Amino acid sequence: MDFISIVGILLAGIAIIGGQILEGGHVGSLLQVTAFVIVIGGTAGAVMLQSTLPTFLRGMRMVKWVFVPPPLAADALIQSITQWSTTARKGGLLALEPMIDEIADPFVKKGLQMLVDGAEPETLRETLQLEIDAYEEQQREAARVWESAGGYAPTIGILGAVLGLIHVMENLSDPSKLGAGIAVAFVATVYGVGSANLLFLPIANKLKGIIAREITLRHMLVEGLVSVANGENPRLIERKLRGFLA
Numbered sequence: 001m002d003f004i005s006i007v008g009i010l011l012a013g014i015a016i017i018g019g020q021i022l023e024g025g026h027v028g029s030l031l032q033v034t035a036f037v038i039v040i041g042g043t044a045g046a047v048m049l050q051s052t053l054p055t056f057l058r059g060m061r062m063v064k065w066v067f068v069p070p071p072l073a074a075d076a077l078i079q080s081i082t083q084w085s086t087t088a089r090k091g092g093l094l095a096l097e098p099m100i101d102e103i104a105d106p107f108v109k110k111g112l113q114m115l116v117d118g119a120e121p122e123t124l125r126e127t128l129q130l131e132i133d134a135y136e137e138q139q140r141e142a143a144r145v146w147e148s149a150g151g152y153a154p155t156i157g158i159l160g161a162v163l164g165l166i167h168v169m170e171n172l173s174d175p176s177k178l179g180a181g182i183a184v185a186f187v188a189t190v191y192g193v194g195s196a197n198l199l200f201l202p203i204a205n206k207l208k209g210i211i212a213r214e215i216t217l218r219h220m221l222v223e224g225l226v227s228v229a230n231g232e233n234p235r236l237i238e239r240k241l242r243g244f245l246a
Helices: 003-022 033-050 053-066 074-091 093-100 106-116 121-170 175-229 234-245
Strands: none
Touching: 003 175, 033 121, 033 175, 053 121, 053 175, 074 093, 074 106, 074 175, 074 234, 093 106, 106 121, 106 175, 121 175, 175 234
């Protein structure tokens, strides 16, 4: 559990609501269903329009990483690679074959299988690098769903404000309806700017950071496998891979 994300959201919410209360305002005045529908619905529609369905759904699923990031056990991976190197030096690359079935990660399993199959070091590197590039682009596209939402939300908020003012102008003869229209106008702007800068953009940046660490781990794996294929000393391999964590 990533507690700093939870603390950040709570702190942002308390700051906004607390500021409203300190100014003598009412929390209820920030709760406008119409403004919420305009901003969130409009933003979601705009993001869907620019995305493919698989990318959009992947972006929605990835939001859980903000609170429960995927395990990135760099130390465990280094230990595994060092163990593979030691085993390969003693019994050859074929001695690694029984270990393949113990691996759950498809990318790690593929790399180790290529190593056991006797792939040349450069072929191993090039093949896995292509897969890393494709995976990185796929993941970054999903993260851009939230980045795009952060770009659209403030503009949709302004659109909601304009709609609220249009409602006000249409009811100038009925003062009882003016307050609701003005409230929607201003609250829509708050929702648009607030959701973009307190939720959507921070979520996008958090996801991009997690993806970057994932890619670093994959590059570390590739470097380790190539080193094992070249028959390098296990201790030297470990020192080399530690450089990725500096």
